[in-house]
Amino acid sequence: MELFFYAIVIQFLSVIVIGFLQDNRKASIVTHSLLAVGLLLGFIASFTPLVYSNFPTQNFYFFGIPNNLFRFDTLALYFLCIIQLVAIPLTLYSYPYFKHYIEKGKKVRSTLVFYTLMLVSTQLLVTSNHSILFLIFWEVMSLSAYLGMIFEKEKEEVQNGSFYYFVMSHIVVYLLFIFFFLLHHQTKSWLFSDFHLSPETGSLFIIAYALSLTAFGMKAGFMPFHFWLPRAHPIAPTVFSAFLSGIIIKTGIYGILRTFQFLNPTPEWLGWLMLAVSMISAIFGVWYALAQHDIKKLLAYHSVENIGIIGIGIGIGFIGSAYHSLPIQVLGFGGALLHTLNHAIFKSLLFMGSGVIYQNLGTRNIELMGGLVHRSKYFVMLFLIGSIAISGIPPLNGFISEFVIYNGFFITARVLKNYYPLIMLLSAVGLAFVGGLAVACFTKINSIMFLGSERKEVKHFNVSFYEYLSLGMLALLCIVIGFYPQPFIGIVNKVLTDGFVPATSSSELLNINWSYISLIFGLILFTFVLVYLWKRTFQKKYGRRTADAWGCGYKNLTPRMQYTASSFADELNEISKSVLVYHKNSKPSKKIFPPKEYFESHSEDLVDNKLVLRGYWKFNSVISKIEFLSYTDLRYYIAFILIILTLYSVIAFLWN
């Protein structure tokens, strides 16, 4: 495990190097190469024990001295692997990304420092065993992400969005402080490995869970707390938003899973709560996504959906824990863990893809795109792979994890009988509904952005080698996990046996006939190739040509006459109008020769609009009542402080 710390040191070295290098270009090259080497080493260090040793080293020996500050159990290693798996392509991607800004003459050195800090602190976060250390890394991670987010701080939307994130992450830290103090108070230890509370502690147990689920759930973006995601993700530089969506929100999931290790078995109602909240997040996350025109905002809402799917798995796991049923826990938590990996992969792929588009076109509005497939076919293919994977469609990786979760539903119904089949059926229907909406949403963005002809003239569309490489790596992972899931299932199973499920024979996950599924996927591919070649021979024989599309005899079709994203989604948005806060403004004219008409549609977030903003204004108006205390002179404030201090001491004196 010392290798891991060397790797971290190499990564961290780039922060120091940047200090000495004044030239932006050189700084970028050095940082990225150091990071790439460090991450690769770190990946080897975390991947080998996870795969090859049966039960990886629990404690970390720092040059022979036992050390409790860090612990490398399978859960930590698993998350470490996910982080590095995303960070390696992301670093490859971030080189051309920052180069683009350097060429424009923007200073990127500080942002590079924040990027490095964010990567390093996230890796240390999941391995730390000491609560205070955990909180420190948590704060460094949140703050470096915030500082990276305000890269284009001159824009107003950047200021607003990053402020949401800033406030949210501080509420989270505040709650986590209380959570860890509570655990410390009960167990008299600061170490994760010592934390354990049983349900017999009564209200404390529930309070601890409430704190943890609120705090980590806020970070993860579960439904009532999701409002910061669509605000913060679009405005962050792509490198940061990809990491934010791929990894940082997963630290919330990591936290919830850790909490489960501290506090189990869970009561049953907690499982129900988790399931309900997750189901709502999944359904409404994707429904909100459908109404968006901003590609990054849309992807942010999809993160809410996928976090919901992960949460469904965790909810099933909680229910299993309440009934001490191993198969339910294995499939529930297994599905959640697997989907965490999968979502990290395809979501960072999609975010990086959106970043490439943004840099080339200078807009995030999908209504202004179109026809990009004629510019770069391979880029579109990579983005399409990510889209198919995220929609949970076979034969890619998204299907594999959703399949595990479906199996979790089935096993819960089978084991617990009673009214469970009913609720599990409803959950399955809910998940299928989410899948349908995701298909609608991703066919929408793919077709509007890439297909057809260009709505706005594209001046240039270049995808550099590094961008292809990083997107290709992630797309390859999507394909590999889809077609050959066995090794990944094995790893997840190992994580479960080591950290979650008390017994050893937890093979429900392995019992699924994975090789059969791989075989079918292979068959799909084989038949596809066969039929495609067959089709080609026929086309050779009878000819193939292109002609204009059918326009009812009208010849002068322009790109503006193509179907738009809002009309594509209109039918579904109309149904959910009240929840979505979906507005349509138009001025139709009734004249025979109509003048210029006007139509716009946009959707707002219910929670953001009705709760957060309204609450903020209420709070603001209350606070502004004491505005008369605000002075420009510093001496008044010193006087206030003195008065308060005197009051405190008087009270403290009288109290004794």
Next chain:
Amino acid sequence: MLQGIISILSILTLAPMFAGLVNKLKAIFTGRIGAPILQPYFDLYRLLRKETINAGSSSFVSAISPVINLVAVVIAAAMLPIGLAHPVISFDGDIILFAYVLGLARFFQILAAMDIGSSFEGMGAAREAAFAIFAEPIFFFTLGSIAFMSGLTSIYDIYHSIRLDNVTYIIFIVVCSTSAFILAITECSRMPVDDPNTHLELTMIHEVMILDNSGVDLFLYQYSSYIKLFIYAILETSFFYPFGVKSYTVGIVIFVVVIAILSVTLAVVETVTARFKMKNIPQYLLFATAIGILNLLIYTFTK
């Protein structure tokens, strides 16, 4: 395995005939002579020898989509039991794969429609996407409810767990087959959701999506839509096997009889109903979902 291969081959060969049968019956009910039952085969053969014309702005998506459509539909068909035969593909959880493989076909169908860049295809694609969302729950409410009650997850096992010696099961079958019928109508774009024979592009769903295809591409689309219709017919017929007799001949006889009844029903429905307004279709589908929920109620009350 041999039975499975025979059944998938018979699905592949008989699928166009089923569509032809429905069309013929429909023609008879409306007082016409109608095209021969084998007309779909002639159509397919004709399409095969035509030149392929692609729209100017189409891309590789248009080229691969028809193939993916056919492959996905064939894989789905390979999971279904005909008679009492064991299907080729059958494992625990294949009910999920069945639904999602059809999702793969739909994904590329919609993309290929949008690939043309024309508003006609756009409208069809948007409708397909919207109605599919409401169709998905119906599938899970019908077949899924039996799966959850029996605790089995393979389509073959699910169908074989149905026993008609129980009154609740009979009610159950009636309810399930009703909603499966509505599902078939929606997924295969038949009346009253979509009119396959209409001539106005604005009112179509499935037909308008393949408006700009021709030659081998159109052959693949048409053939897969015939197979898809047959798949849903098989889903429907499979409810009626388990009369206690476990003989293959009886299974096949039941299959043929039910398919015949089903084609008559489809033809009657298509004759007597007009196509719904587009905005009413979600309500119609929600109605089918509500029937599915009835299953749950039956289940709870008989518990």
